[in-house]
Amino acid sequence: MKDPWRLNVANFKRLIMRSSQKAYERMKAFRENIKGKQQYLAMYSSIFGGITTDPAVMIIPMDDHMVHRGHGVFDTAAIMDGYLYELDQHLDRFLNSASRSKIDLPFDRESIRRILIQTVSASKCRNGSLRYWLSAGPGDFNLSPSGCHQSVLYAIVIQDMSPAAGAVKSRGVKVITSSIPIKHPKFAITKSVNYLPNVLSKMEAEEAGAFAGIWLDDEGFVAEGPNMNVAFVTKEKELIMPHFDKILSGCTAKRVLTLAERLIEKGKLRGIRKKNVTVEEGKKADEMMLLGSGVLVCPVVQWDEKIFGDGKPGDITEDLLNLIVEDMKSSPSIRTSVLY
Structure with missing residues (x-):
């Protein structure tokens, strides 16, 4: 009888040996098979230094301290008829949360604001929501963020498809x-x-x-x-x-x-x-x-x-x-x- 663990390990080894194109195709298929009620129209990551409209690459590193330690803050703003509602009020609270959480800003306030607006623009979304995060950043799996290379800004534009x-x-x-x-x-x-x-x-x-x-x-x-x-x-x-x-x-x-x-x-x-x-x-x-x-x-x-x-x-x-x-x-x- 074959050992299922050995089979799983073998499958995993074959998976990681595939080309980056194959990995992307699997992620794209995975995303397309998710029958969720929300669509992700654009994402910004300061790691990549840009915006993507492809949900297959809307990812963050596993060693990001926001993932494994919860060291991150977030906020949101509604998008209605092509306008962001109370963006500055939400952004002020976001920066206050970052300060209380001892997370340094990767950019100044005006640059963050500009990035958020540009992300919504790239999404073409006129009615939805903008959600954004500031993380202590990737670097290691330790408790302290002292090993993190730099804080990271993420943002995503979401369109909810569940009017019910x-x-x-x-x-x-x-x-x-x-x-x-x-x-x-x-x-x-x-x-x-x-x-x-x-x-x-x-x-x-x-x-x-x-x-x-x-x-x-x-x-x-x-x-x-x-x-x-x-x-x-x-x-x-x-x-x-x-x-x-x-x-x-x-x-x-x-x-x-x-x-x-x-x-x-x-x-x-x-x-x-x-x-x-x-x-x-x-x-x-x-x-x-x-x-x-x-x-x-x-x-x-x-x-x-x-x-x-x-x-x-x-x-x-x-x-x-x-x-x-x-x-x-x-x-x-x-x-x-x-x-x-």
Whole structure:
């Protein structure tokens, strides 16, 4: 009887002896066989010093410390109608995360900004998202990044091909209280690639038939979701949101706080506040919503066993969603034009 291990080793040896063209063809076929709902339209790597539109070569080295040690930070920006939304706000947070993570920049801020815009331009994507990372870089498999040659900037443009997901969110989602321990504030306020708690919280929610889990902080106050902020509309028509001192400072959440002032002017809201929110207070609210680049303003119609209102999205939540969408389409002060 043949030893399967020996066969596997032999196959592996034959594989690594193939030409680089064969290796590329296998990677290309592998990518083409993935029936995912996202398309990767362009990637930048400072290792290569350029942009590719071929998903088969959108790769990073295994000894990159972002891969095997989680020493990296990231951020994102939405692309709508050929404009990047809140690019500078996201980029500022990105650089703050890099500083807290002790990762030096490979380029200055303006050069990074220019590279990100050029990557979107090369992608030809007019509606999608731009995600970018700063890594301590490749060099070895040690714990310390002292052996890394240089920090590395990566960026990728993503187009989501699953419109059904948006329809589900517009009807409202269910959330649960997460049992997964929340990150310590020192790490929660930094947008790093250390997302295992976030992943486990999301998986726990999906296993319970919910969209997301809601974290509570060390004092039992409402904190955030796995990749979004949380807000409520009280019975007194006040918009309340947890403080950002122990959680990620959401760019979308902060923009919603600004846009919500218009609802005060119209008499639909009586006030806006950041405060410590108890679970009891949150569940007594008229409306609950999730806020983030990926969901924008997503209505929550059920939290654990609590159903909000008549189980349909609330009026204020819908108003805020309309305001943020309109802002993305027309606000000149926070939109960055992309030349295609």
